[in-house]
Amino acid sequence: MIDVNNIKKSYKNFELDLSLKIQAGETVGIVGKNGSGKSTFFKALLDLVTLDQGKISIFGQSNRDLRNEDFEKIGVVFPDMGFNELMTINDISAILDALYHSFDKHDFLKKVQAFDLPTKTAIKTFSTGMRAKLKVLIALSHPSKLLILDEPTAGLDVVARKDILNLIRDFQEREEATVLISSHVSSDIETLCDRLILLHDGKILLEEDTDVILDTYALLKMTEEQFESIEKDYLQYIKKEAYYYKCLTNQKVFYKENYPHLVIDDMTIDGLLATIIEGERL
Structure with missing residues (x-):
């Protein structure tokens, strides 16, 4: 077309x-x-x-x-x-x-x-x-x-x-x-x-x-200490806030299974845009 x-x-x-x-x-x-x-x-x-x-x-x-x-x-x-x-x-x-x-x-x-x-x-x-x-x-x-x-x-x-x-x-x-x-x-x-x-x-x-975005992408929220220890191969963008990190991943299930202590928010289009545009690519 x-x-x-x-x-x-x-x-x-x-x-x-x-x-x-x-x-x-x-x-x-x-x-x-x-x-x-x-x-x-x-x-x-x-x-x-x-x-x-x-x-x-x-x-x-x-x-x-x-x-x-x-x-x-x-x-x-x-x-x-x-x-x-x-x-x-x-x-x-x-x-x-x-x-x-x-x-x-x-x-x-x-x-x-x-x-x-x-x-x-x-x-x-x-x-x-x-x-x-x-x-x-x-x-x-x-x-x-x-x-x-x-x-x-x-x-x-x-x-x-x-x-x-x-x-x-x-x-x-x-x-x-x-x-x-x-x-x-x-x-x-x-x-x-x-x-x-x-x-x-x-x-x-x-x-x-x-x-795919709504099902497999997620926004991870974590402290600096958690960020230093986490597997980063499946992180795409990172945004440093005042007291924590926000990270975009397209492997939501991996982080849910391996890091159950993390705050993992389901993806929204607004959250996706903000993290990609305002964040830093990994």
């Missing part, structure tokens, strides 16, 4: 430097702190930035050669709405009808109605939750095979976030539906994604199946 081959994009204080593959039918979470390169990567996929080096292929061809019919297979959600704030949903519906041969106006407006979104009111008056729902509905308004979501649930309350996640899950049910999603909400990644890619300063620090 997606093949990213040694791409580089340099800015004044930042360089994106990536290689990765994403198979059809996968849902992959792209995580990292602000400025890690997530949005730049998404824009590179859509050929919205000019690369300094490397190639990207989507649907088996260069992303630079994608035709209109190829873009009909891609749904995109960016933080920016992408439409004039004075437009109404009816205005947007007319534009989508002109842009996409496969746009189903009746189905789109039916879903808009189901979410209680006004069709004749300027979108500048919409709340954060209303905007988020509309952006996802627009991305799903044509039969896409690839969904690219940049922080689709940012700033949403629990109810609005649940609605968005249900839309994404419905899309995942489609044959070979592929999703790329970035999110600061770790539970979104844990529940939606097959695989996680951690970006930091434009580079991949970790690429792993989500189930």
Whole structure:
């Protein structure tokens, strides 16, 4: 589905430097702190930035050669709405009808109605939750095979976030539906994604199946004396706190069996990110 081959994009204080593959039918979470390169990567996929080096292929061809019919297979959600704030949903519906041969106006407006979104009111008056729902509905308004979501649930309350996640899950049910999603909400990644890619300063620090992270990774907490005596072959990152050490391992069972006196916390996405980004690699 997606093949990213040694791409580089340099800015004044930042360089994106990536290689990765994403198979059809996968849902992959792209995580990292602000400025890690997530949005730049998404824009590179859509050929919205000019690369300094490397190639990207989507649907088996260069992303630079994608035709209109190829873009009909891609749904995109960016933080920016992408439409004039004075437009109404009816205005947007007319534009989508002109842009996409496969746009189903009746189905789109039916879903808009189901979410209680006004069709004749300027979108500048919409709340954060209303905007988020509309952006996802627009991305799903044509039969896409690839969904690219940049922080689709940012700033949403629990109810609005649940609605968005249900839309994404419905899309995942489609044959070979592929999703790329970035999110600061770790539970979104844990529940939606097959695989996680951690970006930091434009580079991949970790690429792993989500189930493997949650099942086999752990955070060990120990005193300095314990740290000096422990087997370190299976430790990946260490973070020195004021009075103790935190260590990341992908061999939770080994340490549980051999060091039962240690504090061993099950892994969370937030804990993983903090330890890798703020810690020191062993």
